[in-house]
Amino acid sequence: MYTIAVLPGDGIGPEVMKEAIKVLRVIGDLDSLVFSFQYADVGGCAIDKHGEALPRETEDLCYKADAVLFGSVGGPKWDKLPPNQQPERAALLALRRKLSLYANLRPVIIYPQLARLSPLRLDIAQKSCDILIIRELSSGIYFGMPKKRSKKEAIDTMYYSAEQIRRIAHLAFQAATTRNKSLCSVDKANVLETMVLWREIIEEVSSDYPHVTYTHLYVDNAAMQLIKDPSQFDVLLCGNLFGDILSDEAAMISGSMGLLPSASLSTKSSPTGSFGLYEPAGGSAPDIAEKGQGSQYPGMGLDLYYHNRNVKDLFAIASDVLHTDVVKLLESAHESTDPKTVNISPFTIPKLIANIASS
Amino acid sequence: MYTIAVLPGDGIGPEVMKEAIKVLRVIGDLDSLVFSFQYADVGGCAIDKHGEALPRETEDLCYKADAVLFGSVGGPKWDKLPPNQQPERAALLALRRKLSLYANLRPVIIYPQLARLSPLRLDIAQKSCDILIIRELSSGIYFGMPKKRSKKEAIDTMYYSAEQIRRIAHLAFQAATTRNKSLCSVDKANVLETMVLWREIIEEVSSDYPHVTYTHLYVDNAAMQLIKDPSQFDVLLCGNLFGDILSDEAAMISGSMGLLPSASLSTKSSPTGSFGLYEPAGGSAPDIAEKGQGSQYPGMGLDLYYHNRNVKDLFAIASDVLHTDVVKLLESAHESTDPKTVNISPFTIPKLIANIASS
Ligand SMILES: CC(C)[C@H](C(=O)O)[C@@H](O)C(=O)O
Ligand SMILES: CC(C)[C@H](C(=O)O)[C@@H](O)C(=O)O
Numbered sequence: 001m002y003t004i005a006v007l008p009g010d011g012i013g014p015e016v017m018k019e020a021i022k023v024l025r026v027i028g029d030l031d032s033l034v035f036s037f038q039y040a041d042v043g044g045c046a047i048d049k050h051g052e053a054l055p056r057e058t059e060d061l062c063y064k065a066d067a068v069l070f071g072s073v074g075g076p077k078w079d080k081l082p083p084n085q086q087p088e089r090a091a092l093l094a095l096r097r098k099l100s101l102y103a104n105l106r107p108v109i110i111y112p113q114l115a116r117l118s119p120l121r122l123d124i125a126q127k128s129c130d131i132l133i134i135r136e137l138s139s140g141i142y143f144g145m146p147k148k149r150s151k152k153e154a155i156d157t158m159y160y161s162a163e164q165i166r167r168i169a170h171l172a173f174q175a176a177t178t179r180n181k182s183l184c185s186v187d188k189a190n191v192l193e194t195m196v197l198w199r200e201i202i203e204e205v206s207s208d209y210p211h212v213t214y215t216h217l218y219v220d221n222a223a224m225q226l227i228k229d230p231s232q233f234d235v236l237l238c239g240n241l242f243g244d245i246l247s248d249e250a251a252m253i254s255g256s257m258g259l260l261p262s263a264s265l266s267t268k269s270s271p272t273g274s275f276g277l278y279e280p281a282g283g284s285a286p287d288i289a290e291k292g293q294g295s296q297y298p299g300m301g302l303d304l305y306y307h308n309r310n311v312k313d314l315f316a317i318a319s320d321v322l323h324t325d326v327v328k329l330l331e332s333a334h335e336s337t338d339p340k341t342v343n344i345s346p347f348t349i350p351k352l353i354a355n356i357a358s359s
Numbered sequence: 360m361y362t363i364a365v366l367p368g369d370g371i372g373p374e375v376m377k378e379a380i381k382v383l384r385v386i387g388d389l390d391s392l393v394f395s396f397q398y399a400d401v402g403g404c405a406i407d408k409h410g411e412a413l414p415r416e417t418e419d420l421c422y423k424a425d426a427v428l429f430g431s432v433g434g435p436k437w438d439k440l441p442p443n444q445q446p447e448r449a450a451l452l453a454l455r456r457k458l459s460l461y462a463n464l465r466p467v468i469i470y471p472q473l474a475r476l477s478p479l480r481l482d483i484a485q486k487s488c489d490i491l492i493i494r495e496l497s498s499g500i501y502f503g504m505p506k507k508r509s510k511k512e513a514i515d516t517m518y519y520s521a522e523q524i525r526r527i528a529h530l531a532f533q534a535a536t537t538r539n540k541s542l543c544s545v546d547k548a549n550v551l552e553t554m555v556l557w558r559e560i561i562e563e564v565s566s567d568y569p570h571v572t573y574t575h576l577y578v579d580n581a582a583m584q585l586i587k588d589p590s591q592f593d594v595l596l597c598g599n600l601f602g603d604i605l606s607d608e609a610a611m612i613s614g615s616m617g618l619l620p621s622a623s624l625s626t627k628s629s630p631t632g633s634f635g636l637y638e639p640a641g642g643s644a645p646d647i648a649e650k651g652q653g654s655q656y657p658g659m660g661l662d663l664y665y666h667n668r669n670v671k672d673l674f675a676i677a678s679d680v681l682h683t684d685v686v687k688l689l690e691s692a693h694e695s696t697d698p699k700t701v702n703i704s705p706f707t708i709p710k711l712i713a714n715i716a717s718s
Contacts, residue, residue, distance in 0.1 A: 074549075088549045119483055119586050141500075141517060142550055149552040153520040156551045158500060161512040188600075190433075190447045191501055192515045193508040220607035227478050227586055227611050241547075245604060248579035252586050 001034045005065035007042040007058065010087065011284025013071025020069065020280075038065065042095075043073025043087035043284075053090035062099060068277040070095075072284035093142065101264035101277055102138035102164070103171050104243065107131070108250040110230070117255030120227060125253070127231035132175055133250060134235060135243025136160075136168040137264055140194075142240045160194045160239065162201055167267075169205040172237040176212045182234040183214040186222045186242050198239065219246070226250055251281060360393045364424035366401040366417065369446065370643025372430025379428065379639075397424065401454075402432025402446035402643075412449035421458060427636040429454075431643035452501065460623035460636055461497035461523070462530050463602065466490070467609040469589070476614030479586060484612070486590035491534055492609060493594060494602025495519075495527040496623055499553075501599045519553045519598065521560055526626075528564040531596040535571045541593040542573040545581045545601050557598065578605070585609055610640060 006021070008014035021037060040058040047053050053073070062068050073087035083089060095101070110118055110129040118125035144159030169185075176183040185202045187195035199216055206214050217225065219242045225232065226249055238246055247262075266275040365380070367373035380396060387394055399417040406412050412432070421427050432446035442448060454460070469477055469488040477484035503518030528544075535542040544561045546554035558575055565573050576584065578601045584591065585608055597605055606621075625634040 083548065083552075083555050086549065093550070119479055119588075121478055121480055124478055144514065147552045149556050151521065153518065154553040154556040155503065155519075156517040156553050158515040158517065159512065162510065188603075189442070190445065191452070193442075193506050194513040194515050196442050197508050197513040220603050223582065223604050223608040224611040227608065229478075242604075244547075244579050245582050245601075249582040249586065249608065252583040 001036055002066040003036045003038060003064065005058075005061045005068045006037050006039045007062075007068060007070045008039070009043040009071040009073040009091075009284065010045055010075050011072055013043075013073070013284055016280055017069065017071045024069075037069075042070070043091045044075055044078040046091070047078060047081075047085070047087065053085065053087045054094050059095075059098065062095065062277075067275065068095075068099070070277050070279040072280065074284050095277065096137055096264065097143065099264075099275065099277060100138065100267045102136065102267055103168055103265040103274075104135040104137040104247075105175075105263045105265065106133040106135065106243075106247040106250075106281060107261065108133060108230075108247070108254050110254050114255045118253050119255075120230075120253050124229060124231075125255075127229070129230040129233075129253070131230060131233045131250060132179065132235050133243060133247045134168065134172045134175060134237050135247060136164065136239050137243075138240075139164045140240030158192065158194050158241070160197060162197060165198050165201040166205060169202055169237065170208075171265075172235055173205060173209040173212050173214075176214075176235040177209060180234040181212050183212050184222070184233055184236050185214060185216050186219050186236065186238040186246065187216060188219050188242075189216070190218060195239070202237075222246060223249060227253065247281065360395055361425045362395045362397060362423065364417075364420045364427045365396050365398045366421075366427060366429045367398070368402040368430040368432040368450075368643065369404055369434050370431055372402075372432070372643055375639055376428065376430045383428075396428075401429070402450045403434050403437040405450070406437060406440075406444070406446065412444065412446045413453050418454075418457065421454065421636075426634065427454075427458070429636050429638040431639065433643050454636065455496055455623065456502065458623075458634065458636060459497065459626040461495065461626055462527055462624040462633075463494040463496040463606075464534075464622045464624065465492040465494065465602075465606040465609075465640060466620065467492060467589075467606070467613050469613050473614045477612050478614075479589075479612050483586075483588060483590075486588070488589040488592075488612070490589060490592045490609060491538065491594050492602060492606045493527065493531045493534060493596050494606060495523065495598050496602075497599075498523045499599030517551065517553050517600070519556060521556060524557050524560040525564055528561055528596065529567075530624075531594055532564060532568040532571050532573075535573075535594040536568060539593040540571050542571050543581070543592055543595050544573060544575050545578050545595065545597040545605065546575060547578050547601075548575070549577060554598070561596075581605060582608060586612060606640065 004024075006017060008017040024035065038061055040061045041049055041055060042058050043053055046055050046058065070092075073091050075087075078087055108129070108131045110125050112126065115122060115125040139160055141156050141158040144157035147156050148154065172183055172185075185199070187198045187202075189195040189199045202214065202216070206212070219238075222236070222242075223246065226246065230250070230253055236246065236250075262279050262281040264277045264279075266277075268275045365376060367376040383394065397420055399420045400408055400414060401417050402412055405414055405417065429451075432450050434446075437446055467488070467490045469484050471485065474481060474484040498519055500515050500517040503516035506515050507513065531542055531544075544558070546557045546561075548554040548558045561573065561575070565571070578597075581595070581597075581601075582605065585605065589609070589612055595605065595609075621638050621640040623636045623638075625636075627634045
C-alpha cells in the first residue's frame with residue numbers, strides 16, 4: 001500500500017485531480033497496486049481556510065507520503081497579496097525547496113492523432129516529436145540569494161554550483177541513454193557566468209556517456225528551433241528559468257497546454273524510487289474552473305511515464321474509465337469558437353506508477 | 360551629409376552590409392540624403408587584425424558618427440577564447456554599454472506574401488501579425504553586478520532600477536500610442552523581485568497613457584501565446600533577457616530569422632534623432648558565409664522603419680537595386696532541401712532613415 005498526498009489546490013486543480021484519481025485507481029488495479037489517497041489544502045484555498053498557502057499539516061503529509069499529486073495553485077483572488085504570500089511562491093516554490101525537488105521532467109509529445117491541433121504547420125507537427133525537457137528545479141535565479149527590492153531598485157541572483165549542475169546533467173545523460181541517445185543542453189554562455197560554468201560541467205559529465213551525442217544551444221536559438229523543427233530534439237536540458245520558458249513554449253506546440261505533465265523528483269528516495277511531486281503543467285485556469293471543463297480532458301498525459309503501454313491503450317483506458325472519447329473531446333474543444341475551451345488541463349498519471357511498478 | 364559608421368564584422372556580416380548599403384544609397388537618393396560611409400573592424404576579424412574585438416579607432420568612429428550600421432560578430436574560430444574576449448561580449452555587449460543603447464526595437468511582421476514560410480499553421484500565420492518588440496537593452500542580468508565564476512560556483516545578478524524601467528516603459532507606451540494602442544508587458548513577477556518592481560513601474564507609467572490598453576504576461580505564458588496567436592500583440596515590452604528569447608522566437612514565426620531587423624537606440628541624441636545602432640538580428644551564420652548567400656536576401660527589413668512606403672514598394676526597390684526578386688528568392692530558399700539556406704540574413708534599413716527624413 002502506497003500513501004499518496006493529494007493536494008488539489010485552486011481553480012481547475014480539484015476537478016483535474018478527481019479524474020486523475022479515477023484513472024490512477026484503474027491502472028493501479030491492472031498492476032495490483034493499492035493506493036491510500038490522503039487529502040490536504042494548498043494554495044489560495046489554504047490561505048482562505050488556514051491563513052497560509054502551505055499549512056504545517058500539508059507539509060507534514062508530504063513528508064510522510066510516498067509521492068505527492070499536486071493540482072494547481074493561484075488565481076486573481078490572491079493576486080493582491082504581498083508577493084511572498086501568494087500561492088505560487090508560498091506553496092509551489094516552497095514545496096520545491098522543502099522537498100528538495102531538483103529535477104523537473106516535462107515530456108512533450110505531438111500525438112499523430114492530435115497533430116492538427118498544433119499551432120505548427122502540419123508538415124512540421126506530423127514529424128515525430130517526442131522531447132523530454134529536463135529542467136533543473138532547485139537552484140538558478142529562482143532561489144539564488146540575495147533577492148531584494150526597494151522602491152528604487154531590485155535584484156535577483158542567478159546562482160549555480162558545479163555540484164548542482166553535475167547532478168542534473170547525470171540525470172539527463174542517463175535519460176538520453178534510455179531514449180534516442182541525443183542530448184541538447186541549453187544555456188546563455190555568451191553572456192552569463194553561471195552558464196559558462198554550466199557548459200563546462202556538461203562537457204565534463206558528457207565524457208561518462210560516450211554513446212550520447214550532445215550539443216549546446218543558446219536559449220534564444222533554442223526558442224527558435226523548437227518551433228522551426230521540434231523533431232530535432234530528444235532530451236532538452238535546461239536551467240530553472242530557461243526550462244520554465246521553453247517547456248511552456250513546447251507545451252503549446254503539442255496542441256494544448258493541458259497535454260503537458262510534469263514530474264518533479266527529489267534528491268531523497270522513497271519506496272517508489274525517487275520521491276516525487278507530480279502535476280499537470282496547465283495551471284489553475286481560474287477562468288474555466290467549476291464549469292465541469294476540467295474533467296473533460298482526462299488521460300492525455302497518461303502514457304508519458306508509463307512506457308509499458310502505448311498511447312492508444314491509454315486513451316482507451318481513460319475513455320473507458322471516464323466514459324469519454326478523449327481524442328474527440330480535444331478535437332471538438334479545438335474547433336469550438338470559445339478559445340478558452342482549448343486550454344483545458346487534463347492530468348498526469350505520474351512516473352509514480354512506473355516507479356512503483358518497477359520497484 | 361550624414362556620417363554612418365559601418366561595422367561589417369564576421370560571417371555573413373560583410374555580405375549583408377554590402378547589399379544594405381546599395382539599397383540605403385538608393386533610398387537616400389529618393390529623399391535627397393547624402394551619406395558618408397566610414398568603415399571599421401569589429402568582432403573576430405578585429406581580434407585577428409588588431410588583437411581586440413573592439414579597437415579604439417572603431418569605438419571612436421562610433422562616437423563621431425551620426426549612426427552605426429552593424430553587421431554581425433562571432434564564429435567558431437573565436438569560441439575557444441576566454442568568454443570575456445569573445446566577439447559577442449567584447450564587441451557587441453561593449454558597444455551597447457559604451458553607446459548607452461538602452462532601447463532595442465525589433466519589429467516582427469508576418470507578410471501576407473510570406474505567410475506560407477511561417478512554421479505556424481496558415482490560418483494562424485495569415486491573421487495580421489505586426490508586433491513591435493521593445494527590449495530593455497542596458498541593464499538586467501546582462502550587466503548587473505556582481506558576476507563571477509570559479510571552478511565550484513558562479514553567479515550573475517539581475518538588476519533593475521526603477522529609473523531604467525520607467526525610461527523604457529515611456530518609450531514603449533509612446534510607441535503604442537502611434538500604433539494600435541495596446542501594450543503587453545512581459546515579466547516573471549511571480550518569482551523575481553526585479554520583475555515585481557518592473558510590474559509596479561509599468562502600472563505607474565501607464566497612468567500617463569490612458570488611451571493605451573495594457574496587460575501583463577508572465578514570460579512563460581508569453582512564449583506560449585506568441586505561437587498560439589501572435590496577432591493578439593501590438594507592442595510587446597520586455598526586459599533584456601526575456602526580450603532576447605522572445606524576439607528570436609518571434610523572428611522565427613515570421614518565416615525566417617533573416618527577416619528581423621533590430622534598432623538599438625541611445626539615451627544620447629544625434630542629428631538623426633536618438634543616436635542608434637542598426638543591425639540585422641540574424642547573427643553571423645558562419646556556415647553560409649562567403650558563399651554569396653548573404654547577398655541573396657536583401658530588402659526584407661526595408662519597410663520596417665520606413666513608414667512612408669509600403670511593403671510592396673520596398674520589395675520593388677530592393678529588387679530593382681539588387682536585380683533580384685526578393686519574395687521568389689525567399690520562397691525558393693524555403694523549398695530547398697538544404698535547411699541552411701532558409702536562415703539567411705538580409706539586412707535592416709534602419710530607423711535612421713525615418714529619423715533623418717523627419718528631421
Ligand atoms: C507558477 C510558477 C512559479 C511556476 C514556475 O515558474 O516554475 C510555473 O510557471 C511552472 O512552470 O511550474
Ligand atoms: C550575441 C548575443 C550576445 C546577443 C544577445 O544576447 O543580446 C544576441 O542574441 C542578440 O539578441 O542581439
